[in-house]
Every structure is written in structure tokens, then in C-alpha cells.
Amino acid sequence: MFPQFKTILVATDFSQTSEHALEYARALATSFGGTLHLLHVVPDPVIASAWSEAYAYDLTALGERLRLDAERQLAEKAQTIRDVAVTTEALVGRPAAIIALTAAERGADLIVMGTHGRSGVTHFFMGSVAERVVRSAPCPVLTVRERAFGNDRLQHAELRTAKA
Numbered sequence: 001m002f003p004q005f006k007t008i009l010v011a012t013d014f015s016q017t018s019e020h021a022l023e024y025a026r027a028l029a030t031s032f033g034g035t036l037h038l039l040h041v042v043p044d045p046v047i048a049s050a051w052s053e054a055y056a057y058d059l060t061a062l063g064e065r066l067r068l069d070a071e072r073q074l075a076e077k078a079q080t081i082r083d084v085a086v087t088t089e090a091l092v093g094r095p096a097a098i099i100a101l102t103a104a105e106r107g108a109d110l111i112v113m114g115t116h117g118r119s120g121v122t123h124f125f126m127g128s129v130a131e132r133v134v135r136s137a138p139c140p141v142l143t144v145r146e147r148a149f150g151n152d153r154l155q156h157a158e159l160r161t162a163k164a
Contacts, residue, residue, distance in 0.1 A: 003140070006034040009108040011099045011133070013040065014073060017114030021144040022077075025112035026084055028142075035085040037106055038078060040070040041095040063092045096132030104138040115143040 010025045012018040022038075029036050045059040045066075070090035078086040091098050103111050115130035134141045 005032045005110045007108045009037045009103045009111045011039050011113040017146045021112050021114040029084040038074050038088045040090045041098040042066040042092045044092050067092050095129045099133050100136040108139050111141045
């Protein structure tokens with residue numbers, strides 16, 4: 001049986017690569033008659049920082065301000081998508097864990113996200129959110145790299161969608 005991608009979770013960090021991933025997700029949602037759930041996870045500033053607990057309140061407030069700003073950006077992005085039903089959500093926490101958990105809670109059939117393709121020392125220190133999502137996701141994960149977008153694969157996907 002061929003998989004049906006009815007609920008597609010799109011994890012975004014608002015980068016150009018995430019924009020490309022959204023275009024892939026949008027083409028798939030159109031092809032399958034699916035919906036998109038746009039998700040941004042603000043890394044928890046309390047967890048991410050090495051600061052003492054004395055600053056925890058200020059960091060918690062910072063996380064909430066960043067989450068509200070992300071909600072605004074997601075709402076603006078959703079308004080530009082008219083051909084597919086879209087929901088949005090901004091959360092604070094550990095990005096890979098929150099993405100996988102949200103996919104499970106929303107019953108996602110597919111997660112689509114960009115990957116920056118870091119390697120070497122940068123990958124060692126920063127890790128890869130996409131890699132951690134692939135390892136823990138409850139469904140398939142489609143990762144989109146900046147380099148992969150330069151070719152005409154997306155245009156072919158859009159053409160097939162238009163013909164359907």
C-alpha cells in the first residue's frame with residue numbers, strides 16, 4: 001500500500017532551507033489532499049544557557065517573548081498558503097524532542113524539515129536537530145537540504161500536482 005500523507009508536520013526555524021522544506025510539504029499536501037501543521041520550537045533559554053538559576057525568571061520570560069514572536073511569524077506564513085489547510089504552533093523546549101512529540105500527538109503521517117548539512121566540528125558541537133528527529137520520530141521524515149533545492153525536483157513535483 002502506498003503511504004498517504006494526510007497530516008504533514010513542517011518544522012521550521014524560519015531559515016531559507018525551512019522555506020524550501022515548506023514548499024516540498026505544500027506540494028505533497030496538495031497531491032495527497034492533506035493538511036500542514038507548521039511548528040517552530042524555541043530552544044528553552046533556561047536549558048540552553050549556562051547561567052545560574054538566579055536568571056531563570058528572566059530567561060523564562062525571554063523564552064515566552066520568543067515563542068510569541070514565532071507565533072506571529074507562523075500566522076503570517078499561514079496566511080500566504082491558500083491552497084492547503086494550515087495550522088500553526090510555537091512551543092518552547094528541546095527542538096528535536098518537541099518535534100517528535102508533536103508529530104505523535106497530531107498523528108502526523110510525515111515530518112518535513114530543512115537541514116543545514118553541518119559537518120565536522122560544527123556538527124560535533126551543535127549537533128543536528130534533523131538527525132535527532134529522524135532517530136526519534138513516530139513517522140517518516142523528509143529532510144530538505146539547501147543544495148538539493150537548486151535543481152528542478154520541486155518544479156517537477158509542482159507540475160505533477162498541477163496535472164492531477
